[in-house]
Structures are given as structure tokens and as C-alpha cells.
Amino acid sequence: MRLARCDELYLVEHFFSIQGEGRFAGVPSIFLRFGGCNLRCPGFGNFEVGGKSVAGCDTIRAVYSSLYRKMWHPVRELQELEEIIFEYEDRLSYMPDVVITGGEPMVYADHPIFNALLKRLVEGGYRVTVESNATIAPSLKEHPFFSEITFAMAVKLSNSKEPKAKRVVHEAIEVLANETKESFFKFTLDRKLAEGSGAEEIARIVQRYENEVYCMPLGSSEKEIGENAPSVADFCLENGYRYSDRLHVRLWNREEKR
Numbered sequence: 001m002r003l004a005r006c007d008e009l010y011l012v013e014h015f016f017s018i019q020g021e022g023r024f025a026g027v028p029s030i031f032l033r034f035g036g037c038n039l040r041c042p043g044f045g046n047f048e049v050g051g052k053s054v055a056g057c058d059t060i061r062a063v064y065s066s067l068y069r070k071m072w073h074p075v076r077e078l079q080e081l082e083e084i085i086f087e088y089e090d091r092l093s094y095m096p097d098v099v100i101t102g103g104e105p106m107v108y109a110d111h112p113i114f115n116a117l118l119k120r121l122v123e124g125g126y127r128v129t130v131e132s133n134a135t136i137a138p139s140l141k142e143h144p145f146f147s148e149i150t151f152a153m154a155v156k157l158s159n160s161k162e163p164k165a166k167r168v169v170h171e172a173i174e175v176l177a178n179e180t181k182e183s184f185f186k187f188t189l190d191r192k193l194a195e196g197s198g199a200e201e202i203a204r205i206v207q208r209y210e211n212e213v214y215c216m217p218l219g220s221s222e223k224e225i226g227e228n229a230p231s232v233a234d235f236c237l238e239n240g241y242r243y244s245d246r247l248h249v250r251l252w253n254r255e256e257k258r
């Protein structure tokens with residue numbers, strides 16, 4: 001299934017931290033953040049960039065290439081990415097997880113270097129998670145290694161202010177949920193959604209799948225998370241979903257590369 005294609009592969013940043021969200025929260029992980037996204041999610045907040053106010057999400061630097069041009073590094077060789085992994089790993093006495101994140105990393109689902117990286121990681125025995133908005137699925141026929149990758153399927157809800165047809169793509173969710181390894185849903189809710197239409201929205205999306213469902217509070221700062229977390233925790237108790245905090249924000253607040 002080919003739903004998107006990007007010719008140039010852009011890496012925005014890499015860092016070593018703990019996974020703060022979802023099923024593998026707390027696990028030491030190497031993060032590779034790729035630039036580009038097929039959504040904009042204007043409902044997630046306003047950010048000051050170069051004196052301008054821009055609506056978007058907490059990884060806005062991986063969404064708008066024009067505003068963050070200096071951070072977007074074009075990757076020309078697989079070796080560049082492998083060296084990043086080796087450099088972190090050299091300092092460790094154990095094998096960390098590798099998290100591929102964005103933006104939306106699956107905009108590169110057809111990119112040869114992106115796919116070669118994922119294949120190498122899977123063959124090398126790494127546990128790989130792709131953090132995705134679950135609107136783009138890979139071709140498992142062409143790239144069977146994707147079946148060994150875990151997808152954190154962060155399907156966007158109405159609070160993203162994206163049109164439903166763009167943010168809920170069952171054609172892609174079906175592949176990711178049923179044909180990849182231990183993939184799970186990860187929804188972001190604010191207090192209003194948790195106390196309003198959130199339950200119905202999530203149930204409509206997950207009812208045809210058996211994957212685990214995590215719900216986490218919206219917020220890119222400790223303060224915002226603190227405001228939304230109690231309602232999201234109650235929401236999880238009421239609906240039988242798993243609560244996910246955002247540990248990296250609790251620990252390091254707005255610090256980037258964490």
C-alpha cells in the first residue's frame with residue numbers, strides 16, 4: 001500500500017533517553033526523529049517560532065521544514081544513521097530500544113534508506129518502535145521486516161482539529177494493528193475530551209481491533225500535563241484503557257532531545 005512518498009530523507013535530531021510513553025515507557029531508547037508529517041494538528045497548541053505564532057503539536061520542529069530548515073539534515077547514506085546508533089551503543093553495556101519518531105516517520109515508507117535502516121535494526125535484534133499517526137501503512141509484501149516492528153498507533157482525535165477523514169484511516173490501521181508486532185494504540189486527550197466525546201471517539205476507532213489501548217494527557221509541559229492527567233486517569237478507569245503518562249515531560253519538562 002503506497003499512500004505517501006518523500007524523495008529526500010530528513011533527520012531532525014537524535015538522542016538517547018528513556019521512552020516516556022506507551023507500552024515501553026521507562027525503557028532506555030535511542031530516538032531518531034525524522035522530519036515531515038502528512039498532518040498539522042492545529043488543535044494541539046500555539047508555538048512561538050521566529051517571532052511568529054504557529055499552530056501545531058509539541059514536535060512542530062519535525063513538521064514545518066521552512067521554519068526549522070537548519071535542523072533538517074538530509075540523509076544520503078545508510079551509514080550515517082548506523083553510525084549514530086553505534087555511537088550511542090558504544091557507551092552502553094546493554095542493547096537499548098530504538099524508537100523511530102517524527103513528525104510522521106511513515107511518510108518515508110517507500111524510502112530506500114529508511115527501509116534499509118529498519119531492516120538492519122530488525123535483523124540486528126533491536127526492539128524497534130515506530131511512533132506513527134497510523135494513517136500510512138507499509139507494504140508488508142515488499143518489506144516483510146515491518147511485521148517485526150511495533151507501531152505506537154497515535155491515531156488523532158477531534159482535539160487535533162484535523163478532519164476525521166484525514167486522521168482516521170482504517171485502511172492503514174488494519175495493516176498496522178493486525179500485521180505488525182505487538183502494536184498498540186496511543187491516544188492523546190485533554191480534560192475536555194476525556195470528560196466529553198473521548199470515550200465514543202476512541203471506542204469507534206478501536207472496536208474492530210484487539211490491540212492494547214493507552215491514553216495519555218495532552219501537554220508539552222509539566223503544568224499542562226498536570227491539568228489534564230487526573231481526567232485522563234479517571235477516563236481510563238471508567239473505560240478500561242491503560243493510562244500512559246509522559247515521563248520525559250515529568251522528568252525534564254520542556255527540555256528538547258528528551
Ligand code: SF4
Pocket residue numbers: 037038039040041044056057058059060063102103104133156
Ligand atoms: S500527526 Fe503527530 S507529528 Fe504530525 S502534526 Fe499531528 S501531532 Fe504533530
